[in-house]
Amino acid sequence: xxxxxxxxxxxxxxxxxxxxxxxxxxxxxxxxxxxxxxxxxxxxxxxxxxxxxxxxxxxxxxxxxxxxxxxxxxxxxxxxxxxxxxxxxxxxxxxxxxxxxxxxxxxxxxxxxxxxxxxxxxxxxxxxxxxxxxxxxxxxxxxxxxxxxxxxxxxxxxxxxxxxxxxxxxxxxxxxxxxxxxxxxxxxxxxxxxxxxxxxxxxxxxxxxxxxxxxxxxxxxxxxxxxxxxxxxxxxxxxxxxxxx
Numbered sequence: 081x082x083x084x085x086x087x088x089x090x091x092x093x094x095x096x097x098x099x100x101x102x103x104x105x106x107x108x109x110x111x112x113x114x115x116x117x118x119x120x121x122x123x124x125x126x127x128x129x130x131x132x133x134x135x136x137x138x139x140x141x142x143x144x145x146x147x148x149x150x151x152x153x154x155x156x157x158x159x160x161x162x163x164x165x166x167x168x169x170x171x172x173x174x175x176x177x178x179x180x181x182x183x184x185x186x187x188x189x190x191x192x193x194x195x196x197x198x199x200x201x202x203x204x205x206x207x208x209x210x211x212x213x214x215x216x217x218x219x220x221x222x223x224x225x226x227x228x229x230x231x232x233x234x235x236x237x238x239x240x241x242x243x244x245x246x247x248x249x250x251x252x253x254x255x256x257x258x259x260x261x262x263x264x265x266x267x268x269x270x271x272x273x274x275x276x277x278x279x280x281x282x283x284x285x286x287x288x289x290x291x292x293x294x295x296x297x298x299x300x301x302x303x304x305x306x307x308x309x310x311x312x313x314x315x316x317x318x319x320x321x322x323x324x325x
Contacts, residue, residue: 126321126322126325128220128221130318130321130322131217131220131221131223131224131322132217132220133318133322134224134318134319134321134322134323135217135220135223135224135231135322136212136213136215136217137316137318137319138231138303138304138307138319138322138323139212139231139232139235139300139304140209140212140213141303141307141315141316141319142232142299142300142303142304142307143205143208143209143212143296143300143303144205144209145299145303146296146299146300146303147201147202147204147205147208147296149299150162150197150198150201150295150296150299151198151199151201151202151205152198153195153198154198155197155198155201156194156197156198156292156295157191157194157195157198159295161295161298161299162291162294162295162298162299163194164190164193164194164197164287164288164291164292164295165190165291166186166189166190166193166282167282167283167284167287169280169281169282170186170189170280170282172278173186173271173277173278173280174186174187176274176277176278177271177274177277180274182267182270182271182274185263185266185267185270186267188263189260189263189264189267192255192258192259192260192263193255193260193284193287193288195254195258195260196251196254196255196257196258196260196288197251197254197288197291197292197295199254199257199258200247200250200251200253200254200288200292201292201296203250203254204243204246204247204250204292204296207243207246207247208243208296211235211239211242211243212235215234215235215238215239217234224322228301228304228305228308228309229301229304229305230304231304232297232300232301232304233301235300236297240293240297243293244289244290244293247289247292247293248285248286248289251285251288251289251292252285254288255284255285255288260284261284264282264284268280307319307323308323311324
């Protein structure tokens, strides 16, 4: 465990007194390096490059875990934290159409939106890993010493828009594969036949992309927090060194 700052300062004061009485300056340097160098004092202070590599590996490890969790049947649909609801326009239409017995069709569409996210997530893994590996962390130390989700939020702010653009064709295909597009078209046909029914416009692809990436980032932040706090989650030397310090 890294020495608390109070212990480090006390050591400096004590050894400073020893140095004044003829003790060697090397003793003071050794204690300081040991305190800054981690659990066993080896390796010295962390470099910005090490911190950056540690943050990238933490995000990559977290992304792989999250993709495995969400990219399976019921990964989104059965998880209240990331379940994808209908777009707001369709949710209002469901309330209106429910009076005429069409709610079941809307519920089926909602399930298919979640199925599309579950199918698209594993295919999007490469996009996330590539974005993580290519990011430049100029303020790496600030991120490491920041909140539990600092790296995730930095990554999200820098890459979310590009990731969503690249995920659109993946989600488009997934919506088609799970039958969401056909279900939506059939539903609109029946819904528009209702006299005076409010018009409905919805971008299914954009909705699933936004909600799906929000879900991935939500759990990515939790994985980052776990790596920061739980030594058992640090499964490589660089993670142990960076987050152990």
